[in-house]
Amino acid sequence: MYERQGEEVVPSPKFKQLIAERPIGMLWATYRADPWTKKTLANGLNPALAAKAGNALQRYMLEHTRLGIPIFLAEEAPHGHMAIGTTVFPTGIGMAASWSPELLKEAGEAIGKEMRLQGGHISYGPVLDLARDPRWSRVEETFGEDPVLTGVLGAAMVEGLGGGDLSQAYSTVATLKHFLAYAVPEGGQNGNQAMVGMRELHENFLPPFRKAIEAGALSVMTSYNSIDGIPCTANSYLLDQLLRNEWKFRGFTVSDLYSIEGIHENHAVASSLEDASLQAVTAGVDVDLGGDAYTHLIRAIREDRLQEAVVDTAVCRVLRMKFAMGLFEHPYTVPEVAAKEVRSREHIALARRLAQASITLLKNEGGLLPLSKSPTQRIAVIGPNADNCYNLLGDYTAPQAAGNVKTVWDGVRSKLPASQVEYVKGCAIRDTTAMEIEKAVAAARRSDVVIAVVGGSSARDFKTQYKETGAAIADKGILSDMESGEGFDRATLSLLGGQQTLLEAVKATGKPLVVVYVEGRPLDKNWAAEQADALLTAYYPGQEGGNAIADVLFGDYNPAGRLPVSVPRSVGQLPVYYNKKAPPCHDYVEMSATPLYAFGYGLSYTEFAYSELRIEKQNAHTFTVSFCVQNTGT
CATH class of the missing domain: 3.20.20.300 (Glycoside hydrolase, family 3, N-terminal domain)
Known part of the structure; x- marks a missing residue:
């Protein structure tokens, strides 16, 4: 025009x-x-x-x-x-x-x-x-x-x-x-x-x-x-x-x-x-x-x-x-x-605050997180979403000038000297022709903690073809990272490409493992829920996502995100959502009918106690609920 x-x-x-x-x-x-x-x-x-x-x-x-x-x-x-x-x-x-x-x-x-x-x-x-x-x-x-x-x-x-x-x-x-x-x-x-x-x-x-x-x-x-x-x-x-x-x-x-x-x-x-x-x-x-x-x-x-x-x-x-x-x-x-x-300092700061508030902690075994900023701590940052700016942004996003988007690697390096942080991509989201598993394992062995950033991508690229409506066409012959976003429906929810192989190989080193999912939909997290020491989902956190993820990982922001959508155990139990009609679901032969992580779930770096519950009826359809909340952690 x-x-x-x-x-x-x-x-x-x-x-x-x-x-x-x-x-x-x-x-x-x-x-x-x-x-x-x-x-x-x-x-x-x-x-x-x-x-x-x-x-x-x-x-x-x-x-x-x-x-x-x-x-x-x-x-x-x-x-x-x-x-x-x-x-x-x-x-x-x-x-x-x-x-x-x-x-x-x-x-x-x-x-x-x-x-x-x-x-x-x-x-x-x-x-x-x-x-x-x-x-x-x-x-x-x-x-x-x-x-x-x-x-x-x-x-x-x-x-x-x-x-x-x-x-x-x-x-x-x-x-x-x-x-x-x-x-x-x-x-x-x-x-x-x-x-x-x-x-x-x-x-x-x-x-x-x-x-x-x-x-x-x-x-x-x-x-x-x-x-x-x-x-x-x-x-x-x-x-x-x-x-x-x-x-x-x-x-x-x-x-x-x-x-x-x-x-x-x-x-x-x-x-x-x-x-x-x-x-x-x-x-x-x-x-x-x-x-x-x-x-x-x-x-x-x-x-x-x-x-x-x-x-x-x-x-x-x-x-x-x-x-x-x-x-x-x-x-x-x-x-x-x-x-x-347009794109003022105030708006960039707001993007960071929103990203911080969204990040959801799902597991923190042994209190591994928050990570230390010790001058001797070495961190390995690996995974296809660890340093890919477009994979943080989601669908309906314009091209970005260099430096506009902060990746997880950028965020971690803002917390520690560059000499203490090592990055290896390891694999792509879908493409398995250029794997760096051995290189990632070597980096993990040299580190004290591994941050593995995996998941999916809605990043449009010039390899993908599009319908007149703008929806992407899933082409088996072209393996961009894109596995989500308009037109990219999935039959499974598992990690694609070599991501699962990468996670298992890094886990085998015995180093503490933090897994961060950057995703457009709740992907299969069964393995990570069992094997990772800490597990977070950051969804698609936007241009300040890498900084926000690092803020949470290093304790500069207490994770406050709570799941707005349930995380299923399997596609075989779909749909899984919290307010289903009665009667309640019964378990399957192979697994529980409950979600792996339910709507509203999310952990914090502290503990809370709830007391003095009061429920006051206003009318036939309205109640006022109040209670006291106390931070009982350290």
């Missing part, structure tokens, strides 16, 4: 053509940079250039269209604005492990400010899907398995993004994803049907969305899946009766990318793309993210197959937001301010 000309940015011929041929009012992912968009640090937009691009597009809209209506720029922003030079926070599942609405509100404020400074208006996020199947590729984007935690955290982030008051300078139109029951597809296959009953929808899957809407969310995105045979992008009960009539939602709805096409092409319940577009718009989908499906609406109106009032209503819902945001009066932003205040 833009062309760079040195330090200036102008509208592209393609943009001008779109404006002339089919008057558009909104763009998506204009500032996005990743291998799918083929935008890099070299040809993409830094914050100042992004602001110039937004200004150039707005100016063209105001000066070269019949009505001079400003354009909306919608951007991906689940854990930071997905653009070059912005702050990268932990992914959703990591933020949820903090259990801190205060921190998530701060993150929302930072994300909203960085977006608006660059000329963006609509933030895609937070993701409120309930994650009950870790095989599904997008667990990392969610706030976990619990509707209460998800609702509270989602509402806090929406409040940070502006709380629905678009008159504020840095407010965005927060877009909730994905409506509805998207995270529980059959077989863990992204976009498959969800086998969920109406009662379950109302008890668990709908409350987080309602709470976030009450907090001010002004947009809702439909999901790719179907429920009871009805594609969610054509479900009038959800989009019209429930959202509009019962909840009194006054924002606008938007399809996920090409989900309107999916009504015809994937779900096969529409005879054509035109039929699919009519189903979607009459069901209550106001905006077509793909942009092609709704080109059929004008002809349908002229042929009396669609009432013009349906389109007028959708237009009204979007146009109202542009007025509320003040775009007609103040359509431009200041590039110099964007250059100065």
